[in-house]
Amino acid sequence: MNSFSKIKVGELRPSQLLYTFGVGSIVELPNMAIMVMGLEDWPVKNATPIVEKRLLSLVKRVLGEHIQKFLTPPSPP
Structure with missing residues (x-):
């Protein structure tokens, strides 16, 4: 299939x-x-965190410290 x-x-x-x-x-x-x-507007309840410390560090450096984490797009429950 x-x-x-x-x-x-x-x-x-x-x-x-x-x-x-x-x-x-x-x-x-x-x-x-x-x-x-x-x-x-996306619900984050069913989103999975993405742990990538080097990428998060770079994004924070470019966009600011308000970026706290990355999440996958939400999936149906």
């Missing part, structure tokens, strides 16, 4: 939310249209 057969009609993969459809994009699904929300 390939990975394409696991996707149901009307579902979006996390990579599609980040790369194919960006923030503010309108995505047409079979029975509705949806708008991709910005990261500040």
Whole structure:
């Protein structure tokens, strides 16, 4: 079974939310249209922390100390 057969009609993969459809994009699904929300609106309850100390240090140096952690895109519960 390939990975394409696991996707149901009307579902979006996390990579599609980040790369194919960006923030503010309108995505047409079979029975509705949806708008991709910005990261500040994504639920972080089911997101997995990414621990990469060197990258975090570099990002803090460039963007500021307010950056505390990296998270994966949220996944369904």
